[in-house]
Amino acid sequence: MELIPRATFEQIRSQRVEEIAAVRRQGAKVVGYFCIYAPVEMVQASGAIPVRLMRGGHAAEEAGERYLRADACSFCNACMGNFELAPAYKQVDAVVSVNTCDMMRRLPESIERHFGIPVFQIYMPRTSEPLPHRIAEFRRQLGRLAEEQCRLTGSVVGDARLKSEIAAFDRLRGMLRQASDTRRMNGPLLSGGTMLDLAATAWLLGPVKAISLIEEVLRMVAARPRPEGRRPRLILGGSMLTEDDRWLLDLIEEKADIVTDILCTGTRWFAEDVPADGAPLDRLARFYFSRPCMHRRPNTDMYKYVQELARDFRVQGLVYKTLLYCDPWNFEARRLQEALGVPMLHLDTDYSIENREQVRTRVEAFLETL
Amino acid sequence: MSPTPEWADPRPARVGFDEWLELFERVPDDLIERYHYYGDSEAWSKYLFPPQTFAIYGARHLKRLKFDNSLAALRMWGFVQNETERLFRARQTGRRVIATMGDLGAVPVIVNSFPGCVAFYPDCIWWTPFVMESRVLFDAAAELGIGDATCFSRAALGAFAKHSYFPDPDLVIASTGASCDDYSGVEQLAEQFVGEMMWVEMPMRCGMGPMGPMRHMLVREYERVVERMVNLTGHQVTDDELRQGVRAANRVRKLVRRLRELASRHGALAALEMMVVEFGNLHHYSDITEWPNVLDHLLATAEARVAAGTPVVSGDALRVVWVTPPADPLLLTYVEDAGARVVGTEYVINQALEVIDESKPGLEAIAESFMAASLIGTSRQRAESVIRQARERQAEGVIISGILGGSHCAMETRLISDIVKQELDLPVLEFDVAPPSNEIGRQLQTRIDAFLEVLRSRR
Numbered sequence: 001m002e003l004i005p006r007a008t009f010e011q012i013r014s015q016r017v018e019e020i021a022a023v024r025r026q027g028a029k030v031v032g033y034f035c036i037y038a039p040v041e042m043v044q045a046s047g048a049i050p051v052r053l054m055r056g057g058h059a060a061e062e063a064g065e066r067y068l069r070a071d072a073c074s075f076c077n078a079c080m081g082n083f084e085l086a087p088a089y090k091q092v093d094a095v096v097s098v099n100t101c102d103m104m105r106r107l108p109e110s111i112e113r114h115f116g117i118p119v120f121q122i123y124m125p126r127t128s129e130p131l132p133h134r135i136a137e138f139r140r141q142l143g144r145l146a147e148e149q150c151r152l153t154g155s156v157v158g159d160a161r162l163k164s165e166i167a168a169f170d171r172l173r174g175m176l177r178q179a180s181d182t183r184r185m186n187g188p189l190l191s192g193g194t195m196l197d198l199a200a201t202a203w204l205l206g207p208v209k210a211i212s213l214i215e216e217v218l219r220m221v222a223a224r225p226r227p228e229g230r231r232p233r234l235i236l237g238g239s240m241l242t243e244d245d246r247w248l249l250d251l252i253e254e255k256a257d258i259v260t261d262i263l264c265t266g267t268r269w270f271a272e273d274v275p276a277d278g279a280p281l282d283r284l285a286r287f288y289f290s291r292p293c294m295h296r297r298p299n300t301d302m303y304k305y306v307q308e309l310a311r312d313f314r315v316q317g318l319v320y321k322t323l324l325y326c327d328p329w330n331f332e333a334r335r336l337q338e339a340l341g342v343p344m345l346h347l348d349t350d351y352s353i354e355n356r357e358q359v360r361t362r363v364e365a366f367l368e369t370l
Numbered sequence: 371m372s373p374t375p376e377w378a379d380p381r382p383a384r385v386g387f388d389e390w391l392e393l394f395e396r397v398p399d400d401l402i403e404r405y406h407y408y409g410d411s412e413a414w415s416k417y418l419f420p421p422q423t424f425a426i427y428g429a430r431h432l433k434r435l436k437f438d439n440s441l442a443a444l445r446m447w448g449f450v451q452n453e454t455e456r457l458f459r460a461r462q463t464g465r466r467v468i469a470t471m472g473d474l475g476a477v478p479v480i481v482n483s484f485p486g487c488v489a490f491y492p493d494c495i496w497w498t499p500f501v502m503e504s505r506v507l508f509d510a511a512a513e514l515g516i517g518d519a520t521c522f523s524r525a526a527l528g529a530f531a532k533h534s535y536f537p538d539p540d541l542v543i544a545s546t547g548a549s550c551d552d553y554s555g556v557e558q559l560a561e562q563f564v565g566e567m568m569w570v571e572m573p574m575r576c577g578m579g580p581m582g583p584m585r586h587m588l589v590r591e592y593e594r595v596v597e598r599m600v601n602l603t604g605h606q607v608t609d610d611e612l613r614q615g616v617r618a619a620n621r622v623r624k625l626v627r628r629l630r631e632l633a634s635r636h637g638a639l640a641a642l643e644m645m646v647v648e649f650g651n652l653h654h655y656s657d658i659t660e661w662p663n664v665l666d667h668l669l670a671t672a673e674a675r676v677a678a679g680t681p682v683v684s685g686d687a688l689r690v691v692w693v694t695p696p697a698d699p700l701l702l703t704y705v706e707d708a709g710a711r712v713v714g715t716e717y718v719i720n721q722a723l724e725v726i727d728e729s730k731p732g733l734e735a736i737a738e739s740f741m742a743a744s745l746i747g748t749s750r751q752r753a754e755s756v757i758r759q760a761r762e763r764q765a766e767g768v769i770i771s772g773i774l775g776g777s778h779c780a781m782e783t784r785l786i787s788d789i790v791k792q793e794l795d796l797p798v799l800e801f802d803v804a805p806p807s808n809e810i811g812r813q814l815q816t817r818i819d820a821f822l823e824v825l826r827s828r829r
Contacts, residue, residue: 067784068780068781068784069779069780069781069783069784071519071774071775071779071780072780072781073780076781099548099574099576101551101777102549102550102551102552102554102777102778102781103551103777103778103780103781105548105574106748106749106778106781106782106785107781109748109749109750109781109785110781110785113785113788121574121576122576123548123573123574123576123584125547125571125573126546126547126548126549126554126571127546127547127569127570127571129569131590131594133586133587133590133591134571134587136587137573137583137584137587140583295551295554297544297546297554297557297558297569298558298561298567298569299558324519325519325775325777325780327520327551327552327554327555327777328551328554328555330515330519331515331516331520331555331556331558331559332515332555332558333515334514334515335515335559
């Protein structure tokens with residue numbers, strides 16, 4: 001039985017969106033962001049409410065195809081659709097976007113054109129070697145964002161406030177790590193699905209409320225006996241998985257345990273803390289620059305990250321879920337399998353619901369081989 | 371009419387493969403002997419081969435195209451198609467062969483400033499000649515993890531894997547950053563076939579503030595390129611040599627600028643040849659010495675045609691601006707056959723067309739020139755370039771060709787189309803091109819025909 005029902009998380013998120021709508025009516029600004037490279041600490045330090053725009057869904061994807069071509073990645077299409085459909089997206093006053101991939105780099109133009117929402121686009125180097133001039137340019141971009149945030153909210157992003165928000169988000173990341181680490185043991189109590197929900201809820205709630213929630217979850221984990229018997233231990237990877245993909249995790253976890261992941265909506269969001277030394281803006285620049293992702297060049301650090309996780313969490317298989325036309329993740333499927341040396345199931349789909357039974361068959365067949 | 375005394379070009383026309391071959395058979399031997407690559411006069415460095423040579427070696431797509439019937443164009447095709455041989459010769463004759471991937475125009479200027487170094491683009495295996503009528507390279511890329519739902523640039527990965535389309539480079543300089551995902555992915559996977567890959571960052575020209583700091587960052591990246599080249603060659607390049615490199619690139623860019631003018635205003639050259647000419651600015655088809663001579667020859671031919679009032683494409687043809695990637699040679703041929711001519715292009719390589727400021731220090735000038743690249747900017751900026759050209763040339767329509775699965779095509783096409791329609795009130799035709807080995811589908815032919823019919827009806 002699941003530790004916390006999915007409906008509970010949905011209810012918490014839904015209530016939070018209502019709260020956000022209420023404070024927005026009183027003048028607060030809401031800033032949406034997409035990925036793990038957006039400096040959420042800075043958004044919060046400016047007095048705005050950061051909301052991660054991380055929804056997928058079939059209906060949203062279809063709605064998005066009115067604006068983008070069908071061969072734009074499903075997530076981008078769903079983003080456009082969700083500006084029409086999702087309550088959280090409708091609260092957004094501005095968007096912070098980072099050029100993580102070609103499609104995300106170009107999405108802001110469509111958002112501005114079709115929904116009139118201003119987008120602050122941050123350029124982050126794709127090359128991963130942390131050369132001083134690259135980090136300096138990224139830091140400059142963060143400085144520009146601080147100015148834009150100030151224009152939006154009227155509040156200067158001061159060092160003290162930024163430092164305090166960094167500390168708050170570090171605490172949140174630490175708590176999420178603690179929750180995720182409970183899955184190192186055999187018979188993990190926290191499922192991959194619950195972990196995905198927990199992360200999705202945390203970035204909506206913000207550090208203070210999210211930490212209370214995670215503490216409660218950890219108390220529940222501690223109080224419950226571990227199940228007997230062993231199931232295959234899996235690592236999850238690929239393009240971003242959202243709360244709308246929860247069905248896939250549920251399907252997998254009928255017969256296996258997802259013990260870790262390399263998702264931007266999972267462990268990569270909370271894997272590390274901001275470095276402690278230096279001025280707040282410098283710390284943020286180094287922190288975000290160093291985050292691994294498949295799109296970075298070279299992506300050696302991403303491989304190091306996944307290999308360490310696979311070893312530490314003793315994984316026996318990889319479920320690799322990519323979105324159609326998501327090049328950065330799709331291209332690496334074969335290479336990643338070779339690097340990990342464990343069986344891999346590669347699912348390359350959009351957000352269609354028609355193919356779910358086919359996916360079920362493939363998942364079950366894969367699990368039988370483990 | 372021809373600028374070559376012992377040869378008289380026939381009346382300008384676009385001709386098929388067989389006529390093209392007949393034309394070659396009339397070329398005197400001493401002309402064949404005259405043209406050599408790498409500034410050599412050795413027998414092996416000739417490149418004016420008969421068209422059938424290229425077809426035999428795999429470029430069977432040529433049989434379905436139409437070509438300019440001038441000697442200059444014949445020479446140009448011989449030179450371009452000869453690139454693989456030329457690169458292997460470069461290695462045999464002790465030159466260093468440097469693959470420059472992804473940046474479309476700037477890094478080769480630096481590499482070519484080093485004596486005895488040849489910069490080439492592995493992309494050109496699919497990009498400019500675009501004539502391989504086989505799936506060999508695509509299949510090789512698929513085996514490495516990049517399948518059909520991807521831009522045709524994946525052929526470059528296949529070429530690295532095959533080790534037979536160009537010599538294994540002495541160094542691979544892979545530019546990435548604000549590039550397309552497909553090509554960045556190709557670069558990443560190609561890394562397994564090269565000893566060392568040097569990654570160079572290309573900044574994104576976004577709306578967040580002044581460009582100066584980004585240019586500064588780019589100069590730092592180019593300094594790294596210089597340092598790496600110094601380590602490789604042992605040659606300490608001077609600023610004078612870099613300026614000479616810039617001047618050499620500018621010679622090509624100025625020639626191409628003039629050719630574009632003559633082609634778009636007077637129909638002096640057809641779209642197919644002009645596409646090859648424009649793409650030559652990226653890396654000069656691996657020979658910065660001979661390519662300008664080829665262009666000189668083309669320019670003399672084009673100017674002679676303008677002076678004689680004998681364009682190769684009718685002045686009355688429908689005027690269109692073409693936005694890509696990619697401009698498929700078959701489609702260019704088809705559209706011109708159907709009564710249109712290309713008066714403007716936005717091939718995402720505008721940075722290679724701009725003349726570099728020779729008064730500034732080399733790397734700064736190259737970086738400044740690159741910062742204008744379509745590649746690193748927004749779709750709106752590309753649309754504005756299209757609009758500007760369309761206005762200047764009184765274009766009657768815009769064609770946007772893309773690739774199914776090409777990362778930026780998916781995001782840009784509709785935006786560019788919407789902006790152009792809104793600001794110009796011109797018909798816009800959007801379509802995806804078929805893989806290079808395919809015929810133009812009937813449906814696409816009908817769409818092109820209908821589009822041109824609409825343009826005609828608006829006259």
